Amino acid sequence: MASPGRGPTPLSPTAVASRLRAAGCVFAEDEARLLMEGAATPAQLEEMVEHRVQGFPLEHVLGWSEFCGVRVLVEPGVFVPRGRTEFLVDEAVRGIPAGAVVVDLCCGSGAIGAALQARTAGMDLHCSDLDPAAVRCARRNVEPAGGRVYEGDLLAPLPRSLRGRVDVLVVNAPYVPTAEIATLPREARLHETRLALDGGPDGLDILRRVAAAAPTWLGPAGRVLAETSEAQSPRLAAVFRAAGLQTRVSRSAELEATVVTGSRTA
Numbered sequence: 690m691a692s693p694g695r696g697p698t699p700l701s702p703t704a705v706a707s708r709l710r711a712a713g714c715v716f717a718e719d720e721a722r723l724l725m726e727g728a729a730t731p732a733q734l735e736e737m738v739e740h741r742v743q744g745f746p747l748e749h750v751l752g753w754s755e756f757c758g759v760r761v762l763v764e765p766g767v768f769v770p771r772g773r774t775e776f777l778v779d780e781a782v783r784g785i786p787a788g789a790v791v792v793d794l795c796c797g798s799g800a801i802g803a804a805l806q807a808r809t810a811g812m813d814l815h816c817s818d819l820d821p822a823a824v825r826c827a828r829r830n831v832e833p834a835g836g837r838v839y840e841g842d843l844l845a846p847l848p849r850s851l852r853g854r855v856d857v858l859v860v861n862a863p864y865v866p867t868a869e870i871a872t873l874p875r876e877a878r879l880h881e882t883r884l885a886l887d888g889g890p891d892g893l894d895i896l897r898r899v900a901a902a903a904p905t906w907l908g909p910a911g912r913v914l915a916e917t918s919e920a921q922s923p924r925l926a927a928v929f930r931a932a933g934l935q936t937r938v939s940r941s942a943e944l945e946a947t948v949v950t951g952s953r954t955a
């Protein structure tokens with residue numbers, strides 16, 4: 690906080706922004722404002738600024754991330770929802786029936802599920818993730834609006850009563866090929882779990898398992914939608930076709946996002 694008449698103190702907005710800028714934060718003024726709004730005390734602000742200067746992701750320092758206009762709680766270590774994934778939400782809500790049964794697999798913080806809850810009325814949302822910290826966040830993010838969150842491997846922890854009834858199965862699984870993990874930005878490599886990033890040799894290990902299981906869980910008009918890279922999308926589409934699904938690849942140039950959709954009917 691500024692002391693009137695004495696110029697900037699270490700906790701003034703200007704001082705916070707210049708520390709952040711010196712540490713390489715491109716949007717230093719915006720980040721300084723968010724940190725100052727988020728800190729309850731000067732001591733907490735000092736701690737938050739220090740963590741950010743050390744390279745912790747802004748979202749982990751603040752404890753939340755904005756995704757599709759929804760404030761999603763994100764604990765340290767949990768995958769920070771990416772802007773490009775808003776395209777997956779846009780594709781998932783298209784033609785979604787009222788009261789749809791929706792599954793958000795590999796849900797992380799539950800960002801996708803929470804965004805879908807905000808956009809569609811009365812949906813029956815079920816989320817799952819293998820990481821207990823992610824499950825903890827997802828519970829805080831989707832349970833207040835009636836969603837359920839399960840801890841475990843892909844579809845295994847979901848209630849069997851959902852089999853053959855899922856209208857929309859949405860998945861942003863880890864899809865980075867193992868050899869490319871080393872090229873990711875530092876914040877991802879150091880502050881998100883390998884479990885959240887590593888998709889195996891060609892990036893599709895998890896999505897192959899999802900494709901194999903999806904037909905058992907989808908309802909007659911159900912769809913499975915997966916985010917992928919543009920380069921991987923033809924291979925993922927072939928994986929979905931081999932699982933007996935009608936396939937469509939959609940691309941947002943603006944968000945640099947690609948989604949492969951598999952449907953039980955055309």
Ligand SMILES: C[S@@+](CC[C@H](N)C(=O)[O-])C[C@H]1O[C@@H](n2cnc3c(N)ncnc32)[C@H](O)[C@@H]1O
Pocket residue numbers: 768769770771774794795796797798799800801817818819820823841842843860861862863864884885886895
């Ligand atoms: C790329 S992150 C995406 C998180 C979230 N869907 C989002 O878009 O913000 C992938 C998530 O998959 C989870 N995961 C990895 N392998 C899994 C598995 N076999 N079963 C369930 N979740 C898994 C990770 O813990 C991580 O939270």
